[in-house]
Amino acid sequence: MPKTSSEKQPLNSGAYDPVSLETEVSERWNTEKTFKKSIEQRRNSKPFTFLEGPPTANGKPGIHHVLSRLYKDMVCRWKTMEGHLVERKGGWDTHGLPVEIEVQKQLNLMSNEEIEAYGMEAFNQKCKESVWTYEEAWREMSERMAFWVDMDNPYVTLHDEYIESAWWSLKQMHDKGLLFRGHKVLPYCPQTGTSYSTHEVSLGYKEVAEPAVYVKFQLVDDNASVLAWTTTPWTLPGNVGLAVGPDVVYCRIRITEPPAGSWEGRGGAKVDDELILAKDLLPEVMRHKMEIIEEFSGSDLVGKAYHPLFPGAIDRGDSETAWTIVGADFVTTTDGTGIVHTAVMYGEDDYSLGMEVGFPAQHTVGMDGKFIQGTHDELDGQYVKDCDSKIIDLLSNDSQLYREHIYTHDYPHCWRTDHPLLYYAMDSWFVRMTAVKDKIIEYNSQVEWAPEWTGTGRVGEWLRNIKDWAISRERYWGTPIPVWICEECGHDHCIGSIEEMISLKTESSPTPKELHRPYVDDVKLHCTQKECNGKMVREPYVMDCWFDSGCAFFAQWHYPFENEDKFKGSFPVDYICEAVDQTRGWFYSLLAVSTTVFDSICYNRCLSLGHVLDNEGKKMSKSKGNVVNPWDHFNKEGSDAIRWYMTTQSAPWNPMNFDPNGVRETYAKMFLTLWNVHRFHADYALLDGFTPSDKSNFIPVEQRSPLDRWILSRIATVAQDYHNQFVSWEFHKAGRDLENFVINDLSNWYVRRSRRRLWDEADSNDKRACQHTLHEVLCTVSKLMAPVSPFMSDRIHYDLTGISVHMTDWPMGSDLVEKDLPPQDLELEKQMAIVRNLTETGRRIRVDSKRRQRLPCQSGWIVGGPDLSDFHAIIAEELNVENLETEDDLDRFQQIELFPEHKVLGKKYRAELPNVLAELNKIDSETLLSQIDSGTANLGGYEITMEDVSIRRVEKEGYAASTFAADDIGDISLVLDMSLSDSLISKGLAREITRRIQSKRKDLDLELEATISLNVWLSEDSPKLSSQDWEYVKFETRASNAELFYSESNNASDNFEVEGKEISFTLKLNN
RNA sequence: GGGCCCGUAGCUUAGCCUGGUUGGAGCACCCGGCUGAUAACCGGGAGGCCACCGGUUCAAAUCCGGUCGGGCCCA
Known part of the structure; x- marks a missing residue:
């Protein structure tokens, strides 16, 4: 009996239910602390720093947040697999007007007067509570979509530590003479103030x-x-x-x-x-x-x-x-x-x-x-x-x-x-951004922007017209401006720390409970001017909340008061990612603060994402009723599918027309297919007690079949391309390629062609080679898809190896981890491409010639192309051809056609080109070729040489044949013999009968190994089934006892017709 | 009003940088085939003024200018 330890071999996988699969994997991550371990594993490695753009938790998370969290997560997981230490501190943006408006609505406070009557302390308390309204919803969404971020120790902009860091930075600006008081013209409502x-x-x-x-x-x-x-x-x-x-x-x-x-x-x-x-x-x-x-x-x-x-x-x-x-x-x-x-x-x-x-x-x-x-x-x-x-x-x-x-x-x-x-x-306080214009433009040009035009166009344009930044707001809930002004002499002083404030405060001033209004408003300071004995009063403003978030890169560490090492080790940040509307928001405020305070670039790479629109390209809004709730898809197709869909649907920076049917399609194609490949492997691995780690059973790649070596080479090639596309931010192309690999190469070709190899009940090298191959390919596929769709990839990898895929190394390797890919054989890949092209061509010929696929052809000829003898068995089976031959005499089935090379002719004849083409159209290819060969091709005064035309070989008319062009190899034709014989008809009949019985077995849910008793009736005038073909039917359908009659049946349960002749059968499960 | 991006089949998209044979896929649709192969697969069909107008060129989905529509940012 096979062993059941998951460390040794795949478990029987069962049908794909995305919600329960993802929930189970998520629970395992929690139990095994996989996120934490994936970071700790790289503790002493080179860091890759990510900065989370803090969301506001007083709004419900929507589908667009899934998009940005996806790209944040994807890159962080990828870089972790490349061997980097990637810490991800969560963050919350908690100040600002939207919070106040929300609370004002709640309390029905329509003006500043009413707020002040209600009491600023109580009002701000409400704001503070309101900020966490949807925290739970954010946590649930983040967990459900597998956004790995440390939400237990986040930075929070309302914390005193954070505010103190922001104060410190404002003081730096003040001391550099970059802070000044002026006016800003704003739409203002005197009724609400x-x-x-x-x-x-x-x-x-x-x-x-x-x-x-x-x-x-x-x-x-x-x-x-x-x-x-x-x-x-x-x-x-x-x-x-x-x-x-x-x-x-x-x-x-x-x-x-x-x-x-x-x-x-x-x-x-x-x-x-x-x-x-x-x-x-x-x-x-x-x-x-x-x-x-x-x-x-x-x-x-x-x-x-x-x-x-x-x-x-x-x-x-x-x-x-x-x-x-x-x-x-x-x-x-x-x-x-x-x-x-x-x-x-x-x-x-x-x-x-x-x-x-x-x-x-x-x-x-x-x-x-x-x-x-x-x-x-x-x-x-x-x-x-x-x-x-x-x-x-x-x-x-x-x-x-x-x-x-x-x-x-x-x-x-x-x-x-x-x-x-x-x-x-x-009245407003400003940061004199115009004074650092040249610097900030220079720093911006050092950022690797994705897409590039966001940096050069959008941000660049903005910076060229840079204006002084109005950073104060006449509001209540926010980081208080740490500027105090002397009532006597008018001197202003900017406070840079709690300690400084305490040391300057007057004896009668209370120590503020926290760094918010109204507490800090009550603090009076001794004037810092020598000759002045006046009291300083705080300017009654709070800061623009963009200033808050613009401080995130150091304030998240409470720098410079703590964590100097953490800040220095993570600055400039390696990667940030937000939607494109942050160009003038966070992208700018980070750059503005780092330029004015640190005289430095702030982030090395910035991915600016397009917006999520509805499937008609319209903005999603509640009033239009076109808002997509991510949970509708989490609960149906799963978050893997939604993540994969979003990744592959369009380039990250393009606006995304979100189509719910697209998520469905991704689920049905990519995930069902991959899961079934995994299940196919797992079922047989369990049945056969396959243990991948058992070295004594290992088959070296060079000893495996061409089919195995082909799929291994394919995954190596795909991995290479996939990685390169990741590097150039083209995640959409990477995903599409991998999906194509899984569906077409792996499932539709490799697994389909390998099915019979695994049916073999006896142990064989070929079977084990297939199992090792599947094991290796699936491992690599899961690693590649892990950053994008982390659940199924982990489930598959864990089933196969007992190790979470998020603990593994990137198969392409990096400067920190080893490359681990099977050998490439590009020649083999080329050959297989032709093989597959030939089988498709064969089907086309059969459709054209109205020849059923199950009715074999006696002969087939491959004309032209490379030696494919390794694959003749496969091709013959796919084509249902008895004898497959290679035809070297190209002229037997092919003729020449010449096609004008427009590019060459265009350069040569310019405006005359239409005339030349008309002349070429008049002459037949054979004649023209012979004229070119003899050096006298002159058409209406235009000389035509070999460079001006390309030779193509096409099938001769009158044959059941078709031709296709293979890259670098030329034209290949396939010819099928359409003649009929009793033997072919008998074989075709056997295939028809087998197929019907197999279908019945499936309808009856019979076990794969179950044997049956079978009776088949052919009509008296039916073509005869040869005894050999009858044996084939019995073998294929696992009929341990079977009888064939040429008569009307009296008690058949099933019947069907082939070419007008009725066939019927009964089938019984043996005990 | 200014800046940036997008517009290709009913839908989602490739191709555009670097102009050149008949604009390539997937979903949906129709016909056929195949299947102990999965909501799968294969062949064929239908479906494209490549948003519109103009320019450059022998040749434009591709380059240039403008218009319209959609999105974002700023006024």
């Missing part, structure tokens, strides 16, 4: 009809007014300048007559008033009759001063450009007047222009959305959007309004309160 990200803004666009005004700005030292247009009258008190396009054509016009029709709304102009505006926009803007006095370009207007609309609303300060005209490239003549009203604090373009030319940067509007005291008597303290009409009145009364009208456009609104958002310059 919050500014919005573009993402949130896009939730609330609404079409609105609002007053828009054409305003006259009276020039100083000139009787003309400049006409500007705005859709936000509330920004007019904040006006400090006007912008013109330097190359735009403007004109000065004089009003000659009042308007012809009735005038709508307020405003107007008197005859002889002079106005200046863009010439192209005259018809749109003007309602009066007028004449053009003068034309000039915008640059002629630059420098002219005008009178402020609301004198005293803004203090000129030391600005020399306030209330003058300046040039700006963004000015166009698509709408308005070609002259742009600029209020520095209420528009992004306005702000950057104001900074550039030195306009005063002062607010006329408070954070509450109301005009500040001192703006204007009639406006002070009122909500700006309520003042549109009043402002228009004021302008109209002063004759500063030309015209008003209603303007309809899409404008962002607060998705919570439905109020229009104001573009508002918020």
Whole structure:
């Protein structure tokens, strides 16, 4: 009896149930601590460092997370097998606006006021809890999909240690003079007191009809007014300048007559008033009759001063450009007047222009959305959007309004309160990225990007237009900005550690419970300026959460306070991998922090993944109902199948159209097939007591059959290609090749051709050679697929060897582990390719000639090609041919055809090519060849030489034959003899009967070894079955006693027809 | 509005860098074959304005320019 120890031989495997197989393997990993061991095994080896981009656990994991975790896992497993120490620390991103929004929804807190009324401490406590809402779901998904990462000791951005490291890095920037305070213009809702990200803004666009005004700005030292247009009258008190396009054509016009029709709304102009505006926009803007006095370009207007609309609303300060005209490239003549009203604090373009030319940067509007005291008597303290009409009145009364009208456009609104958002310059802290532009571009160019264009194109483009990084947020839940400002002298100080904060804090300040608001807000520091005795108060901001995650590479180790060795040993990181939307997110923030703090590259390789779309290429969204739940597939086809599908479906960086049917297909083809190959091997190995480790039974490769040596060579070749494609990030091609190998080479050819070898009940060298071969091939296949689909590969490898595949070495070897592949024989591979081509060709001939496959042909001839005598038995059997011969006289069955070589002829004849081809088309191949041979091939004046044509041999007409081209070998034909004889008919009949009985045995679920009793009735006029063929039937169907009748049956259980003659049989299982 | 990527059969895709014979597969469909071979396999068929328009060229799925559609990032 065979032994049952799994260490010695395969277990009987049973039907493939992905869910239970994967669950069992997963449990074994847990019991045997395989993940930990796979790392510990390489403890003293060269590290390959991976950095996990931290997900946020306050959202449910989706199918796109499966994709990124797959590629992270795949590379880490692969590098582990190559012999590296690959530690994978988990991480959680826990701060930021999305968390706050979630909690605000939960608690129905719609504004900052309400949050503060609720209490910041309690609010932040809720945020902290909310962050872990889906942690369990993330863990379950990660485990189910076999993403190996240490989730028991993750880095967490809300931990004091992490925050302290982030503080330290900000201090480095501060000390290098890279940190400064400025403004950032953001969409802002005064009702909720919050500014919005573009993402949130896009939730609330609404079409609105609002007053828009054409305003006259009276020039100083000139009787003309400049006409500007705005859709936000509330920004007019904040006006400090006007912008013109330097190359735009403007004109000065004089009003000659009042308007012809009735005038709508307020405003107007008197005859002889002079106005200046863009010439192209005259018809749109003007309602009066007028004449053009003068034309000039915008640059002629630059420098002219005008009178402020609301004198005293803004203090000129030391600005020399306030209330003058300046040039700006963004000015166009698509709408308005070609002259742009600029209020520095209420528009992004306005702000950057104001900074550039030195306009005063002062607010006329408070954070509450109301005009500040001192703006204007009639406006002070009122909500700006309520003042549109009043402002228009004021302008109209002063004759500063030309015209008003209603303007309809899409404008962002607060998705919570439905109020229009104001573009508002918020106080903000910045990192001066513009100062390190050259460096960061240089570091980026050192990264190995996959695909390359992400680095050169996407990231490169972004870096060339780099802007200073606004790192502060007026929020509650986040890493507090560690900057304190002295109330007395205004000096700012950046804290770099808890210790430093404690040493500077005033005696009355409490020691914060943790490094979050509101606790750190209560800490006051002694001013660090020598002469100053003031108290320093913390800036009330938190950091952009991208800054948090951008610190991951050192903050995960609490560097520089701890783990110096761990940090130094893992920096720069070898590999990171996230979806392409991280280009301006994490990919950038890591690079930004490493450049500014460490003056170094941050990661050596970055794989940027495409997005997962639905099967129509549309974005997945809840509202469209096209979101794929990974568990639907985990629970059906298994995570191996989903991982393999995702890998092979498209290049990692391409957007993936996720097709649930594709997962099904992968399951049915790759996994069922591989599993059945494994089961086939395991069944016979168990039956025969095959022990791969028993050296006395070993058959050296060179003594095995050509078929064995072929499949071994194939797996060596495939492994080589597979590895090369891994190296060049083309995992999709690698996977497709391996799948092709498993299905076509291994299952459809090697196993199919080897079935009978294993049926042999007696022990034989050939059988053992086959078993060793299967064992070796399956081991190598499991190793290659282990990084992609870690469950089945491990199950197979473990069944075969008792060792987890994830503890083994990469078969291709590396600079750390030995190569372990069978010998290659490319000549043999070529020959087998031809053999398989011949058998397919044979089937084609039979279809064309309407000759059933089971009816043998007496003779077949192979014409041309290499010596295939090793394989004649196989070919004859596949073709069902009695005698297979090689025909050396090529002309017997083949004729010559010449094909023009377009590439050669094109170079030679250029534009004449069509004529040459027409000439070649006229002449027959034999004649042309003889002319070329005699050196006189001249067609219509064109000389044709041997280089201009290729010779192909095709089968002669009238034969049951077909020709195919083999690489480097030329054309090979197969010819089949279609004649019939009694003997052939008898053999064909035997095959038909056998096939039917076998099918019946299978229907009855008979054991393979079971013997049967058999009666067969052929009709009286049926062709006779020879006694030899009858023996064949009995042998094949394991009929220990059998009888053949030529008569009508009276009690047959089954019958069928062959060529119109009825055949029937009965079959009984022997006891 | 700017940048980057994608568009090939009903679906998923190869080929494009480096132009050259008839654009190659798989799924699904139809016909046939084969099977102690598995949701498998083999042969054949049908199914392609290679998104569209223009250019370069003897020759374009391939190179160039533009348009449209999809995706992402930034404004």
